[in-house]
Amino acid sequence: MKYELVSGFETHIELQTKTKIFCGCTTQFGGEPNTHCCPVCIGLPGTLPVLNREVVRFAIRAGLAVHGEIAEIAKMDRKNYCYPDLSKAYQISQLYAPLIIGGYVELSNGRKIRLHHIHIEEDAGKLIHQHGDTYVDYNRGGVPLIEIVSEPDIRSIDEAKEYVEKLQQVMRYIGVSDCKMQEGSMRCDVNISVRPAGSEAFGTRTEIKNMNSINNIAKAMEYEYDRQVDLIESGGKVVQETLRYDDATGTTSSMRSKEDAHDYRYFRDPDLVTINISRDEVEELRAQLPELPADKCRRYIDELGIPEKDAALLTKYRRISEFFDAAIEGVKSPKTVSNFIIGQMFRRTETEDDKEKFEVGITPQMLGELVKLLDSGKIRNNLAKSTLEKMLDSGKGALEFISESDMGGVDDNALLELCQNAIAGNAKAVADFKGGKEKALKALVGNVMKNSRGKADAQAAEAKIKALILGE
């Protein structure tokens, strides 16, 4: 029988506010243990949390960026559980009246992954298990999170990967989070079930907790899909449970025992007052949003004639797309700018981090100037390419490397002379070409390019040489 995968995600994203959600302690990552703490965020009795205004604004921006509806009234709730990562024995979260309702993330195949809601909450402390005991650092406790809860709309591992990438991309664009999975500022809980293809009813789901890389999400989902299908095929039943993924063995295992079954006894947090969100504020925040990556990508394809695949690469990181936007000012062929960025400049920014920062040493205007020289026929492609390398090495503009004499190309008489010289000086290549070796022509063209310092038109030179040799 054929099976279909059904998956929904709960994605936690740390917001890049300066301070924690309910106190003025810094949210900076790392730091000596327990040095970013105060009586509020370690939950001492008698302290009173006060909501950080910026957390609400960040969450609204996140909600708008994924087409969610911003609630008019939101409230904070207590989620009770007893574990040392939470010093109060409850987490302040939202259940009954979350900030954002609905929304969706659109995938490249046109499917929309619907969102159930987005809520704000506090992060827990970090536990280090060693020597059989648990060491607790509350620096992260109270760092603001949004939790984005999707509907079970994901139908394949590729869709799951793209969903996470799209969320990461859009949250980075709007500047609410750096979404670094390896540092824990983005973490996913993956709900997964299988059902016979064509069936409407959902199967029993399991939940894989705290996934911290897209690769692991894919591997864990693959393992869990196979495990569930095997179980059903062999007459067994999937048990609803929470799983942990073990990177080393590539397997999932049960995380909580039965007696720990969820019983969070949510109730309204009496320490925190109602949040009223005015429509004026929502509209103000909407107006401040930058052009979103999906819209940008569409514009590059439709208005600038950039191929779809290239447009996706250019818009994956906000800095790169901004560099591109600035570089194409007054340029006739945005596609050429795109080619230089995706080609030569991407080779120098290999890692995710490099691309995120996109510090390439030259300004977008410098790249624009170079492409304008090319556009106007003043220089040839080869010269433009080698010049760009020099620009990237030195941080200097194109005109530092291209002299007046390099511009204007090579006239017909000069080209003829260059070709004649190439033929005269490379008897072996000429003989090889006559003997049927098409490739030998390249050496002759190369000679012309070298002697013209890249100014000659390689195609014209090739045609001319061919004519000269065959005409002899």
Next chain:
Amino acid sequence: MVTREDVENIALLSKLFVPEEELDGLTESMQKIVDFADAINNAPASDEDFDNINNLSNVFREDEVVPSFPAEEILKNAPEQAEQHFLVRNRE
């Protein structure tokens, strides 16, 4: 009706150990607490929203960093500590 099993489950969730001989007494006490809450729930009341009786809303702080406490202050009341961490012994 509060049952012995309810009390056992609550103890488990709260990570409390309750000796067998105390279970009946605690079940009875718990029933009294629930009855008390029920009495309040059943009190005649209008449809007023008790959820926000002070009518307070939008009490915020600005996103400005305030110096945190020194780690030794933070750890002062910890029952046990090690390497500047709260230490939780695993007793199982």
